[in-house]
Amino acid sequence: MQRNSSDRDFADYNAAQAERGVRPSARRAASVALAGPIDRGLVAVELGSGAGVEARYLAESGFAVHTYDVDPSIEADMACLAQTLPIVHSTGNLEEMPALPVADLVLSCATLSFVRRAAFPTLWRRIRDALRPGGILAVDLFGVRDEWAGTDGTFLDRAEVEGLLNGLEVIELVEEEREGHSLHGPKHWHTHRILARRPEDPP
Numbered sequence: 001m002q003r004n005s006s007d008r009d010f011a012d013y014n015a016a017q018a019e020r021g022v023r024p025s026a027r028r029a030a031s032v033a034l035a036g037p038i039d040r041g042l043v044a045v046e047l048g049s050g051a052g053v054e055a056r057y058l059a060e061s062g063f064a065v066h067t068y069d070v071d072p073s074i075e076a077d078m079a080c081l082a083q084t085l086p087i088v089h090s091t092g093n094l095e096e097m098p099a100l101p102v103a104d105l106v107l108s109c110a111t112l113s114f115v116r117r118a119a120f121p122t123l124w125r126r127i128r129d130a131l132r133p134g135g136i137l138a139v140d141l142f143g144v145r146d147e148w149a150g151t152d153g154t155f156l157d158r159a160e161v162e163g164l165l166n167g168l169e170v171i172e173l174v175e176e177e178r179e180g181h182s183l184h185g186p187k188h189w190h191t192h193r194i195l196a197r198r199p200e201d202p203p
Contacts, residue, residue: 023109026054029138029195030061032171033105036134045103045130047094048111051077052087058105059085066101068094095119100130106137110191113142113153120154124164131198137168143190145177161192168196 033042044058049067051074059065064086067078070093078089090097095115100106106127115123131137142148142155149155156164158175165173172195180189 022053022057025109025138025140025193025195026057026107028172029105029107029136030058030063032195032197033063033136034061042104043101044105044107045100047106047108047127048114049078049089050074052081052089054107054109055087055089056081056085058107059087063105064088066090066103068092068097070094094123097123097126100126102132103130104132104135106130106135106139108139110140110142112139113146113148113155115154116152117154128168128198133198133201135198137194137196137198139194141192141194143175143177143192145188146190147188149190155190156192158192161194165194165196167199169199171195171197 042063044063044065046055046058046065046067049055049069052067055065055067065088067087067089069091072091075089075091078087081087082089094111112120112123127137141161142153144155144157146155161173172193174193175191176193177188177190180187
């Protein structure tokens with residue numbers, strides 16, 4: 001993994017991911033969001049969409065989906081999906097994104113930790129501000145013992161993650177360390193998997 005965010009090229013990763021299945025965390029988040037009372041069209045935001053595996057699933061499940069990714073190589077794939085599904089895609093650095101659409105679900109799978117630490121608080125505020133009352137937040141964050149923790153992303157310990165979730169109803173918070181693989185070979189993973197809900201506003 002390149003040490004500096006400006007050096008990272010996700011094109012090979014996204015190409016390799018195009019044929020995989022939908023991540024279980026996305027299925028779980030969608031099921032929780034769809035389980036609530038629905039009196040309008042549902043909106044999902046995905047940060048780090050890759051070639052659109054989760055975006056397709058969310059759109060086919062009934063969400064209007066807004067996707068964001070830094071990798072321009074996926075634009076053709078996302079445009080193809082948008083021809084038949086309610087998907088709107090934007091290419092750009094997440095650190096520079098303006099306010100996000102108001103959403104019933106904000107999903108980000110293994111992406112936010114590539115945001116520089118100095119830029120992370122602003123992006124996190126935008127994510128939280130985008131959640132409707134009752135909206136679901138489903139994200140993966142890398143921990144401080146992850147093998148990539150020496151790069152210029154955002155790697156968090158348990159207390160820091162819990163602090164990010166203040167004021168939210170935590171449905172699941174799973175911290176995991178394991179030996180596994182990345183696109184470039186064996187890797188030690190340290191992750192925090194979050195599923196949370198913004199409380200309904202008081203009457």
